[in-house]
Amino acid sequence: MDARPTQFRVLAFAAALAAMPVFAGCMAEAPPEELAGEPEGVESPEPTDTVDEAVAGSTVAQAAASSCSTSSVKALSLQIIAEARCLNPDAYVPITKTSNVTFGSAVFAYLEKPAADRLVAALKDNPGKSMTINSALRTVAQQYMLYNWYQNGRCSISLAAKPGNSNHETGLALDVSQYSTWKTILTNKGFKWLGSSDAVHFDYAGSGAVSYKGLDVKAFQRLWNRNNPGDTISVDGVWGPQTEARMKKSPAGGFAKGATCGSAIMYDDQNGEIEGVDEAFSRDPNDPEFFVPLPIDAVEAQGELEHEACTDHAH
Numbered sequence: 528m529d530a531r532p533t534q535f536r537v538l539a540f541a542a543a544l545a546a547m548p549v550f551a552g553c554m555a556e557a558p559p560e561e562l563a564g565e566p567e568g569v570e571s572p573e574p575t576d577t578v579d580e581a582v583a584g585s586t587v588a589q590a591a592a593s594s595c596s597t598s599s600v601k602a603l604s605l606q607i608i609a610e611a612r613c614l615n616p617d618a619y620v621p622i623t624k625t626s627n628v629t630f631g632s633a634v635f636a637y638l639e640k641p642a643a644d645r646l647v648a649a650l651k652d653n654p655g656k657s658m659t660i661n662s663a664l665r666t667v668a669q670q671y672m673l674y675n676w677y678q679n680g681r682c683s684i685s686l687a688a689k690p691g692n693s694n695h696e697t698g699l700a701l702d703v704s705q706y707s708t709w710k711t712i713l714t715n716k717g718f719k720w721l722g723s724s725d726a727v728h729f730d731y732a733g734s735g736a737v738s739y740k741g742l743d744v745k746a747f748q749r750l751w752n753r754n755n756p757g758d759t760i761s762v763d764g765v766w767g768p769q770t771e772a773r774m775k776k777s778p779a780g781g782f783a784k785g786a787t788c789g790s791a792i793m794y795d796d797q798n799g800e801i802e803g804v805d806e807a808f809s810r811d812p813n814d815p816e817f818f819v820p821l822p823i824d825a826v827e828a829q830g831e832l833e834h835e836a837c838t839d840h841a842h
């Protein structure tokens with residue numbers, strides 16, 4: 528059952544909304560996307576960020592055209608994550624911070640539950656080793672930006688998966704700067720190192736791994752329809768021309784109406800953490816709205832993961 532929001536939560540949600548344009552415009556740049564064949568320890572050059580205050584009030588298409596930072600769609604992304612967590616609370620679970628892990632400033636520190644659990648176990652087993660995570664969960668809005676830059680030859684993005692098709696969107700993928708330190712440890716926990724073509728990238732393929740492919744797209748489609756009742760689109764989790772057209776028109780600074788788990792409003796604080804989770808997260812798997820993940824081997828059989836692994840640096 529979904530708990531109803533308390534008065535406090537409603538107020539906090541309003542406060543978070545009010546703050547969004549500010550932090551959406553002032554955020555530090557997104558961490559660099561990984562480039563193929565890069566030696567360990569050398570970061571990709573960050574795209575030149577031309578994001579300014581105007582981006583916060585613009586559409587996603589305008590943000591893509593005028594900035595090189597996925598943080599210009601941070602507020603919208605937080606709404607997508609919150610909505611996705613309403614659809615299936617196990618899909619994007621916060622990675623518990625340990626003393627030896629550091630997250631890049633724009634990282635959404637979420638993975639699907641078994642992956643998050645194994646990662647945290649690896650960190651706790653090795654307290655003397657440091658890990659820097661420069662990418663974990665990425666939303667369809669961010670992937671749209673990367674794909675747009677790739678298509679337009681902008682922002683040093685030489686290759687990117689089509690929105691809806693990156694493993695980072697499903698909560699399975701992780702980019703670790705110190706990959707050689709962690710390669711064996713993570714492999715023993717069920718992570719698969721992608722290899723030298725994208726050396727920082729690991730995919731979780733161990734026990735309990737499932738595919739939430741399409742969940743972030745479905746979350747976006749629901750948010751769009753909630754805010755545009757006169758222009759609704761299919762909520763099918765599939766990225767296509769209709770969804771792309773709405774993504775371009777969506778506010779980079781987030782919709783007026785954010786995520787809801789039934790009647791419970793989800794909101795985020797300014798650190799990118801989704802609040803209100805305890806009450807809202809007892810989503811009933813028998814609820815028709817519940818997002819059922821695909822078996823991971825079914826997705827692999829379609830060749831989609833393999834395809835991405837071979838061709839897409841922005842996994």
Ligand SMILES: [Zn+2]
Nearest residue numbers: 701702728842
């Ligand atoms: Zn990656």
